[in-house]
Amino acid sequence: MKKFLLFVFMLSFAGLSNAIAQTRTISGKVTSATDGTPLPGVNIVLKGTTNGTATGTDGTYSLDVPSKGGVLIYSFLGFESVQKTIGSSNEINVQLKPATQELKNVVVVGYGTQSKKFVTGSITSVSDSSLANTPVTSFQTALEGKTPGAVITQQSGKLGQGIRIRVRGSSSVTASNQPLYVIDGIPVTSSSQGRIGNEPTNPLANLNYDDIASIQILKDASAAAIYGSRASNGVVLITTKQGKAGKTKINVNTSYGIGHPTHYKQFLNAKQYVTLFMEAAQNSNKIDPSFDYVSYTKNYFNKLSFNTYSDPSKRYNIPWSRHAFQTAYYRKMNISASGGNAETRFYISGHYSNSDGIVINNAYKLLSGRLNIDHQANDKLSFGAKFYLARSQNDRISNDDAFSTPVQLDAQPPIQPIYDPNTGKLNANTLYYNGLLSAKYASSNMIVFHNLSNAYAEYDFMPSLTFRSEFGLDLINQTEEGYAGRETIGNPTGFGRYRYLRNLNYTMNNYFKYQKTLNKVHSINATVGMSYEKADINSSDVQGEGFPNDSFKKLASASKITTGSSSGSGYSYVSYFGRLNYKYNDTYLVSLSAREDGSSRFGLNNQYGFFPAASLGWIVTNESFMKNFKTLSNLKLRASYGLTGNSDIGNFDSRGLYNGTNYAGLSGIAPTQLASPDLKWETTAQLDFGVDFSLFNDRISGTVDYYVKHTHNLLLNVNVPQSTGFSQVIKNVGKLKNNGYEVSINTQNIKGELSWTTGFNISGNKNVITNLGGQVIGNINRAMEGQPIGVFYMVKYAGVDPKNGDALYYLKAGSDKTTNNYSKAERQVVGNPNPKFTGGFSNDFHYKGIDLSILFQYVYGNKIYNAAGVYQSVNGNYYDNQTVDQMNRWQKPGDITNVPQARLFMGNGRQTSSRWISDGSYIRLKNVTLSYNLPRSITSKWNVDRLRVYLTGINLLTFTKYKGWDPEVSESYYSNHISNINIGRNFYTPPQARTITLGLNIGF
C-alpha cells in the first residue's frame, strides 16, 4: 500500500513537472575513466523521473531537463553508476569507472552469485590475472600454490597428464577423490578418457585458460552441498569471460619459452659401472660356487659393449639417462576481442599453443576458439550462449612401466653405445629394449575435439523473481592412434592401433531465483530448481599387425586384425536443489541449502540421496558497538555444517554382471562382478568454522578456517578371498576422517607509486581411516584402519650389517631387533605420502610500469617411495645402471654404510623395503614474472592502448632433500585413472619442467 501511494505521488509529480515545463538542454560526453574512450549506450536519467536518454556511438548525449535543479544518473553495465547534480553549465562530461571493485566482491556459487562480503561458506577464489601468463598446459597446474585447501599435484612432467587435486584431503578410498568441475554452470567430464594401458589424461587441459575469468573452489558443506551427491571432494567452479559494453577491446597475448627438467638424477659412469659389477660378480662367486658369475658377466659385458668394456681407452661412456630429455620449446598465441553495448555483449577468442615435453616424443598442441554472447532482449528477458571448441593433440609416450618410455633409458649400462658400430643404426643389442627405437620408430597420439557449449535464458517475472533455464553439453570426441614399426620390441610385422571415444555429457538446469529485502533489514535470497544430467560414452578399439612395411601405418594395410571391439556406457543424475540465504541488517547471515539426487549408478534399493547444509555468519564489524574499533575494518565469523556425497564409482558397480569372453573364436560369458543391490552414496558430514578479517583499512586481510570432515558408508572395494572367484566386492563399509586448517593472509606492505603486496597461505590436513571393516587394501601403499590413506606399508630397512654386508631389516614394528632374513621381518607402516601442510607465499611489486611477482610454493611432511629403487639403487643386483650413491656399498668388515654388499643376482637388500623411502618436502620458486607496461604516451602513438612485455619463469628453483628426479611426483601407470591409494611413488617418472618464457601482451 505504501508503495502504491508512492506511485501515485510520483505520477502526480511527473505530471506536475510537465505542466510547468521550463526546460534547458544538457549535453556532454561520457568516457571511460581508464582509457578515455567514449562509451556508447550509457543510460542517462533525470533522477526521480522517467526522462532519459542514452549516449550515441561517440559517447555524446543531450537531454532536455527542467531549467532548475535536478540530478542526472549515468548508468552503464559493468561500470559504477555516477550521479551529477545539474549546475549552471549546460555541458556535463562524465567519466565512468569500471566496476572492478564490484566484480571482485562477487563470487560465483552454485546456481548463482553472491556478494563475497556475505558469503557464509568456505570458498577459495582465484581471478584470471594470476593464471594467464603461466606456460603450462592446464589451468590446474597454474593454480599450484594459490589455492589454500586444495592441494594440486602434477603427477609427472609429461604433458596433458592427469592432475591430482585434493580439496580438504581424501574423502574416499575407492570412489574418486577428484573434485567436481563445473564450467559456466555445467558439470563437465574431468576424468581421463584415455585407453587402459597408458596413464590418465586430463580432459580439462583442452580448456584455454586465457578464457577463464575466475575460479572458485567450494570447500565446505555449506558452499558445496548444492551439488549434493558429487560435492564431497569439493567443487571447482570455472567462469569464462564475458564481454563488457563499451568500445571493442582486442587483446593479443603471445609468449615463447624453453623448458628443461628441474633436476637430473645422477647415474654411474662406465668406469664406476664396471667396477661395481665386477665386484658384485666376484662376491657372488664366493657365495655360490656352482655358477661362474664373473665369466658370465664378462661375456655379457663384451656383448653389450661390442668388446670394448675392458679397455678404458676404448669403452663407451654413455649417459643414457640424459637421452630421455630434450629442450622443450613453448609457443602460445592468444587473441581475444570483447565488447558490445547495453543490449548485447560478446567475448570472442582464438588460441594456439604448442608445447614440447621435456621428455622426447612428448608434446601438446591446443587450438581453440570461443564465442560468449549475452543479450538483453527486453527488461524481462535475457539470453545468451557460450560456444567453445578445441582441438588438442597430445603426442604421448608409453607409461612409466614400459621399456619404451624414455626415462627407463636410465637403466641402460653406460658401456653400451647408442648406435651399433657395425650397422650404424640405433643399438638394438642393449641390456633392455632400447627406448630410443620407440622414439624413432613408434608414435602415439591422442587427438581430442572438445566442445563445451551452453545456452541460457533468463526471465524476470518480477524484479525479485527470476527464472533461469540452461542447457549445456560437454562433448569429447577423441581418437588415439599409434603405430610401432618393425624395429620396436614385440612388433615383427608392425603394430597399429586406433581407438575412438565419444563422451557426450549433457545437463539441463532449471531454477528460480528470488531476491527481496523487506523493511530494509530483512534480505532474502532464494534459489530452487532441478537439474538433469546424462552421459553417454561410446568407444571402439582396433589393433592390427602385418603391415607391408613401415610406410603403411593405417590399419587398412594390416593383414591381421588382432583386436576389434566397441563398447558403450553411461550414467544419469536427476536432482532437485534449493538454497535460502537470509540476512538481517547486513550483520546476521543464515544460509540453508539442500539437494536431492538420484543416480543410475546405485542399487535399485537406494538410488536417491538427500544432502542438506546450513551455515551462519556474523559480521561483527557491522554492529554498532564496533563503530569505534577503527583498526578492525572487517570481521566476519562463519560456521557451517552439512552433508555432501560421493557417487564417483563405476557406472555399473552395483550390479552382478557377466561379461563376454573369447576362447580362440569360441565366445562365452563369465561372472565378473557380484551384485550389491543396497549400494548407496558415500556421505561426508563436514563442520567448518571460519573467520574473515581485515585490519588497518584493509592493509592486512585474511581468512582462517578449521574443518572436520567425517565420511561414512564409504564406497569400498572390499577384498574377498580369491578362492570365491572374485577378488573384490563393492560395499558401503567404513569411515574416515579429515580435519585441518587453512590460513591465508594478504598484506599491503607499501601503497602508492611503489606498491608491495604479500600473500601467504598454509593449509594442513590430517587424514585418518577410522574403519574399513577390518579390510586392508593395497600392497605397498595401503588403506588401513588407524592410518592415513596411502601409507607405505612394508618391511623396514635397518641398514647394513658391518660384519658381512648383509642388508638388515627390523623384525617388528617398534623393535630394535634386526634380521638378514627378509621373510622373518614384519611389514609395518613406514611413511605417509600425504603432506602435513602445503601452501604458497607470494610477493608482488609494482612501480610505475614495472610489475614483479614472485611465488613460492611448498609441500611439507610427505614421503616418496622410489619403486624403481629395486632396479636402480640396489647395489648392483642386476645389470641396470645404478645411482651414484650405490658406490658407497659395503666392501669389507667394519664398513659402516647404508648400501649392502654388491652381490650379482643374489637379491641382497633387493626386496621391497623402506630403503627407497625419502622425504618429499620441498619449497619451490614456482613462478617469477617480471613485466613492463609501456607508458601510454608511447603506446598511443601506435594506436595501442596497452603494451606489456613479460618474462616468466616456472619452477626456477627447488629446495628439497629428495634424491630422485623431482619431488612433485606420483606415478600412475597402474591404471588410467588417478589412484586414491597409490600416492607419492616414483617409477621412472619424468620430472617437472623448468620453463622460462618471454611474452608480449598488446591491447587495442
Next chain:
Amino acid sequence: MINTNDIKGYHKRVFIMKLIKTKIYIPFTFLLVLFMITSCGKDLGINPQQSIDASIALKTPANVKDALYGAYSEIQQTGVFGSDYDMYSALLSSTNQMFFSGSYQDYLDVYNKRQVANNAFTGEMWDTGYNAINICNNVLSSISVLDKGDQNTIQGEAEFIRGVVLFELVKFYGLPWDTSTNGKANSGVPIVLKPTLSITKDANVKRATVTQDYAQIIKDLKDAESKLPKSNSDGRATTYAASAFLSEVYLEKDDYSNALQEANKVIQSGAFSLVANYADEFNNSSNTSEDIFDIQENSQSNPVSDNWTFYASLPGVGRGDMDIDSTHFIAMYQNGDARKNIYYVGTGLKPGRWRCGKWKVRFTNKPIIRLAEMYLTRAECNFRLSSGVGDTPLNDINKIRERATLPDTNAVSLSSILKQRYLELAWEGKRLDDVKRLHLNVGSLSWNANKLILPIPQREMDVNSNMVQNPGYD
C-alpha cells in the same frame, strides 16, 4: 546472471506495474515446476551394454554353454595353462639347466628358490585358478537348464576343468603327495564346489589336505571321463583328455596301475598318433594328431603370449629371459636326436644365447597333454609293474626314439625311460611333477623342500582368517 543494480528510481513504476501483473504468471510457474519434476524421473535406468545381469545369466541353455566357454577362456590365461604352470615348473625345477636372465626379481627369486610370501607374480595362479573353478561351479549348478542331450558333455567339461585346475593348484601350493602318509599330513588347497553368489562367512574357506584334494580331483576327472564324448569341437575336452590327466594324477601319487590303465586307454583308442617330425608338434595353429588337449590360440585370443615373451628372442619377438644352458641341459641330447634341434641360438633382444623353440611363434596352440607322454607313462608303469599292458616298455620307448630319429635301443631301464621322459617333455611344465614324485633333488633342495612349493598369496593370507601359510613362508 543477476543484475542487482536494476531497481533504480525510474524503474519503480515498471516494478509496480509488474506486481499487479504477476498473478497471471502464478499458474504458468506451477506448470513449469510440474514439468521439471515429472520430466526426468524416469531416466535413472541405464543398463550396461557389454554385460548381462548375473540374475539372468544362467537361465537359458545357450547361456549355460556360454559360461562353460567362459571357463575355457579362463584356463587359457597366463595364470593357468597360458604360461605360469610351465614357467614356474621350469623355474622351480631347474638349477643350471637354465638361467633366468630377466630383470623381474620376482621370477628370479623363484629361480633362486628365494621367493617370499608377497612375491608379486606367484599369486596369479591362485587367483585365476579359483576364478576358473568358480565359473565351473556356476555351470555345474545350472546343468538342469540345459537340453537333456547336452547335459552330460557340459557337465563333463566343467568337471574336467575344475579337476585339472585343482590338480595344478595342489601341486604348486601344497607339499607333494607323500606315499608314506598318503598326503594326509600336508595341507593342500581349499576345495570349493559351490558357485559364489554373494560373500558370506563361508567365503573364508580352510585348506583341505593333499589327500582330500587328490580325491576330489580324481572324482571330478573320473566323472568327466565317463560323461565326455570321444571327440569334441573347437579343441574342447574329450574323454581322452580326462583319461590323460587322470594318468598324470595317478602317476603323481605313485599309483602306477591306475596311471597305466588311463594312459593305455588313450593310446589304444587310436584317436591320436605321433607327429612324424618332433618340431612339427609345436607352434601350430590347431591341434596336431598327437595333441590330446591344447590351449587354443589365435590372434584375437592369445594369452599364451607370455610363453613366447619369456622363452623367445627373435627379431621383434620375446624378451629372451629363459636362457637354456647348453652344457648342463642341451648336451644331454645325443647327437642325431631330432629333439636337440628345437633349441636355437637367439637373435632379437638378447642374442647369442640358447633358446627353447617350443614357444616362439605367436598366436599358436599350446599343447598341454600329448600322446608322447602317454607312451612314456605307459612304459614307466609297465616297467615298474613288470607288466606289458598295451605294449612293452621297450616298444613304447623305441616309438619315442624313432620319432626323435634315434636308433632303436635293445633294452630299457627305469632311468633310461625317465631320461627319455625328461628330454621329450622338457620345458612343457612337467619336470617339477617328475622331480617331486621321483624324489629328486633340485640343487641342494630335496624333493619335498618348502621352497619347491609356492607361498599362499599374501593377499589371501590378509583377507582370509582361516588360511594357513605354507611352512617356510611365515
